[in-house]
Amino acid sequence: MEIRPFTIDVPQPVLDDLRERLARTRWPSEPESDGWARGTELATVRRLAAYWADGYDWRAQEARLNRLQHVVATVDGREVHAIHERAVRPDAPALLLLHGWADSFHRYDHVVDLLTGRDPAVGPDAIVFDVVVPSLPGFDYSEQPDAGTFSGTQSAEVVASLMAGLGYHRYLVHGGDWGSVVAQEVARAHPDQVAGLHLTDVPFPNLFLVDRETASDAEQAMFAAIDAWSANHGGYVAIQSTRPLTLSYGLSDSPVGLAAWLVDHFAYLSETMPSDDDLLTNVMLYWVGNSVRSSMRLYNEGPDADWGDESGAESWGSADGEADAGWAGEGDDAAWSARLEVPTAFACFPRDIAQPPREYAERFFDVRRFATMPRGGHFAALEEPRLVVDDLRAFAAELDQTAAPTG
Template structure:
């Protein structure tokens, strides 16, 4: 079946600018297969092999735009005090224009088996890597914003082939890692927008109806944690368990009259977060289209908007490159730039403010749940609060790491995922 998604019409068509390229230009035709439960072959015509091949004209246009960047001034004060630091952004833009090699990272992504499939009325792009072990458990990994499937390029081999990294082959997973609807190569102009509930429904369709996995595991952080939690709530009969590194807890849960020291610390941190760190949520959740114009047109603006989050939310001690290299940061940004998907990626925030919470009031997620508690995660509720909503079976306090755990601390996260699901296979 042909995928109708197209990535056209992003850049302004005047003045010799480059249009977004139809997704078919990135797609390689060929045999179409997926895998059944526990890796059993399941012949289907529902998936199409996919290869990334960004046209050179898109890359040339990018470099020209970077060369013409008009930078703002910066108020007096400490670097990063008011957002992305001017000096660092100048350095990053110069590197992006003159030294960054997209083709190297494009080839790295193409080292994974990639497919597209029609799911819930759109074309969904996903990585699909078979496990190397006696009975790999299917596992769907969900990223968030401002991330992408690039976040998983280190952790996927650790999950599919644990023996290669000193682990037990019996802990292997067959990994499915989709680009969220409206993100990366799961975006096409004019397509339906998806909130968390709709994405979870799409993932259930992808895993069972398209790929034939009748029982599977799920893991995620950021919006991926919300999606994974929603899967556990809505499809418990299909889930072996869920593993998250961000908990989907409402911010307005009833507060105890006499909070414990742990609860008081959490409430203080939550108050600071809401006051100082949620401005991006309000603009993305209320006027996403207004923001989309500038970030779709300016690669420097796009990088500034995204990279600041990688610095603020990671365990980098204020130096973002302690946690992520320039190449890692820019490859993630590129998956928004070459697809023109930044505006559509805001939609889960809009849905968050204009639709019901994905976990219904009073609903408890009964599937076995694990939480990986990284010290620099943006919100870290106490276990007592998490247990109001989740059937917590494992709670691991990590020694280091932050919000983008799969990219920042892949070994710690992979080991915790393998340990949790060991007895749930």
């Protein structure tokens, strides 16, 4: 595998074009007092756009990102970007961190130094890790796959190949959102390589493997919460699953439109909104790579490829599907519904989409640790980095650091 160093360096004409587009923004006709009821608050987007055009310093953020070691690896003929940071001590366990949507590798910007031990606040006896943070295929600086070949399972093979190419043959995997889906599939395909899974949610498509008539009271409460979320906030899933290209014309052309679409998810899934710099840096990674359309392909292509036929895909925008709706699969897909025996930990944050009870997680995983966090939301590593790091360390200690790399 060809692996080479990579430095983020956005050409100045791209930044000049962005500033011109921001200056030409045509705003929607919407009452200022309407708040967030119908989408991303107009006052918030106006404030972010003004700061983006005159105040936000991309070059400073670029330098911050470049403090970390970036690499590009060629996997199956396509480039995959990743952060690869070694721990301050040799022979540290390896840790693979997987982001989702509407975030990016930037989700983990505030945890890398804590996990590697480079942050001065990390004590000498703390467990430290070699950290790998890929951009999933189609995101940021990773090339998108060929048409019709984009799924959680296929993304898992890409990141597993990346880890092998970097010399890691046993490692921990952490993920949230689509990152939890990809993490699950890495463990399913390579259980000998994954020493443990650490997830912030039970992968969303697992919902469709459960016959609700067999669900416990706590599981029924979770299903009801997800149904309510789908009705009030899940429209983006249906759109990105069915008409992603139509949406992408606007988001690829308008930086304000892109920011509004992405920031909306941080607003209702975070207990404490990330800083303006963090929000805009995440948006910038989508903008400069023009990757919003390719990032949506997991919604449009991923479910059919991984979890069943088109009859199952009809339920992708809601939580009303049943186990026989196509998601459980038949034949080759039946293995997807098998329980994973890789040791697994969950760190559940109160502002996430729903709060899964432990018995629900145990349907799919060998749950060794199940922590309910005091605060935080869906993008936990960005919002509450120390809570995520502390729980990862606690899980690694319970596993007796069996994830030590061999290469």
